[in-house]
Amino acid sequence: MQFSLNGFLLSISFALDCIERDILGVKLNHGKRVAYNALLIGQQMGMTQDDLVDMVAFSILHDNGISGCLTEHKLMDRKKVFLFENIKKHCTIGEKNIEDYPLLKKERNIILYHHERLDGSGYFHMKGDAIPLKAQILGLADYVDTHFKVNMMYGDYEERVIDHIKKLRNVKFSEKICDSFFKVIEPVYYRLDQEDANIEAALDKRAPYKFLDLDYFQIHEITAVFSRIIDTKSKFTWRHSKGLSEKAGIMAEFYDYSAEETVKLRIAADLHDIGKLLISNDILEAERRLTAEEFAKIQCHTYYTRKALNKISGFEDITQWAANHHEKLNGKGYPYCKTAKELDFNSRLLGCLDIYQALTEDRPYRAGMEHSHVVHIMRDMADGGFVDRTIVDDITQVFG
Numbered sequence: 438m439q440f441s442l443n444g445f446l447l448s449i450s451f452a453l454d455c456i457e458r459d460i461l462g463v464k465l466n467h468g469k470r471v472a473y474n475a476l477l478i479g480q481q482m483g484m485t486q487d488d489l490v491d492m493v494a495f496s497i498l499h500d501n502g503i504s505g506c507l508t509e510h511k512l513m514d515r516k517k518v519f520l521f522e523n524i525k526k527h528c529t530i531g532e533k534n535i536e537d538y539p540l541l542k543k544e545r546n547i548i549l550y551h552h553e554r555l556d557g558s559g560y561f562h563m564k565g566d567a568i569p570l571k572a573q574i575l576g577l578a579d580y581v582d583t584h585f586k587v588n589m590m591y592g593d594y595e596e597r598v599i600d601h602i603k604k605l606r607n608v609k610f611s612e613k614i615c616d617s618f619f620k621v622i623e624p625v626y627y628r629l630d631q632e633d634a635n636i637e638a639a640l641d642k643r644a645p646y647k648f649l650d651l652d653y654f655q656i657h658e659i660t661a662v663f664s665r666i667i668d669t670k671s672k673f674t675w676r677h678s679k680g681l682s683e684k685a686g687i688m689a690e691f692y693d694y695s696a697e698e699t700v701k702l703r704i705a706a707d708l709h710d711i712g713k714l715l716i717s718n719d720i721l722e723a724e725r726r727l728t729a730e731e732f733a734k735i736q737c738h739t740y741y742t743r744k745a746l747n748k749i750s751g752f753e754d755i756t757q758w759a760a761n762h763h764e765k766l767n768g769k770g771y772p773y774c775k776t777a778k779e780l781d782f783n784s785r786l787l788g789c790l791d792i793y794q795a796l797t798e799d800r801p802y803r804a805g806m807e808h809s810h811v812v813h814i815m816r817d818m819a820d821g822g823f824v825d826r827t828i829v830d831d832i833t834q835v836f837g
């Protein structure tokens with residue numbers, strides 16, 4: 438099928454951007470604005486279409502490693518804005534996370550070196566041309582967005598930014614990249630495009646789209662990358678999506694699914710909790726009973742999973758299976774209170790497997806449970822009309 442890599446990335450980028458909002462508290466759309474700036478600079482410098490496609494991909498993904506730093510840093514530190522941009526590890530984790538992402542030019546170390554500076558003052562002390570060009574462009578685009586707030590109200594915005602960056606020209610950023618950026622920043626649309634209400638459409642319009650002929654097996658290689666990003670957000674879920682995806686594969690074999698249906702189910706499992714990127718770790722890792730308000734926030738995550746996957750062509754079934762995993766047969770699930778007749782077999786299966794997987798994992802308030810204990814709980818849920826009895830029996834048999 439014809440699959441647009443950037444289309445896919447842009448669809449899920451609002452969830453990726455929310456990792457930063459969670460940490461920095463205010464900044465929304467950081468990844469998109471960095472992509473917008475890097476794209477325009479790349480165009481100004483005469484990059485090829487394929488290079489621009491990769492430039493956008495690197496930009497959207499550039500801070501994906503931040504979620505992996507969350508587990509080690511207490512959230513009380515958050516007040517120190519940019520704290521996480523200031524952790525070298527977000528570059529190494531970010532680079533590692535995307536090693537299987539299918540970039541067109543197969544370039545490496547762009548994310549690893551996105552905080553390198555011309556004068557060697559970056560995390561890895563790379564200097565000058567030793568820093569890959571895309572990493573240099575990304576570095577400037579990231580710097581501008583973290584240091585200045587684009588706002589139509591500030592009449593002297595360009596002047597202030599240009600004055601500031603001019604002082605860094607040939608010190609932190611190359612002359613060529615700075616001069617290209619100064620041209621990019623001139624038109625009025627530059628600021629308008631980057632306002633929160635406009636950035637998504639602006640990027641969508643300007644970004645080059647590359648359609649690749651991929652089958653679901655190749656797409657699964659991409660979604661596995663995102664399952665890792667989702668899982669690394671919390672130490673309690675470090676292998677939740679991966680584990681679910683493996684179990685989905687085992688059950689598909691048990692039911693004798695075709696290879697294609699199996700892999701589609703695994704893609705749904707990879708991405709089922711992508712909406713959790715929008716939920717604060719304060720809540721996800723709370724060691725106490727959640728308040729009603731906090732629980733209501735958790736319940737939003739499958740709504741956002743649907744939002745992230747909805748527009749991706751070829752993902753119609755996958756979106757349903759992924760986003761229905763907290764719906765219950767008796768209508769007591771969320772977010773749509775769907776009932777049995779609205780939940781197909783794979784939605785039911787993924788819902789059951791998600792419960793099984795979650796109960797076997799440690800949580801802040803309890804240790805992971807043994808198979809027999811999990812099965813006992815799930816049978817009770819089947820008795821209450823929440824989940825499918827037959828599927829619970831099959832899971833009991835397969836994983837027992």
Ligand SMILES: [Fe+2]
Nearest residue numbers: 499500522551
């Ligand atoms: Fe960064």
Ligand SMILES: [Fe+2]
Nearest residue numbers: 499500522579
């Ligand atoms: Fe950044």
Ligand SMILES: [Fe+2]
Nearest residue numbers: 709710762763
């Ligand atoms: Fe979930």
Ligand SMILES: [Fe+2]
Nearest residue numbers: 677709710791
């Ligand atoms: Fe889950």
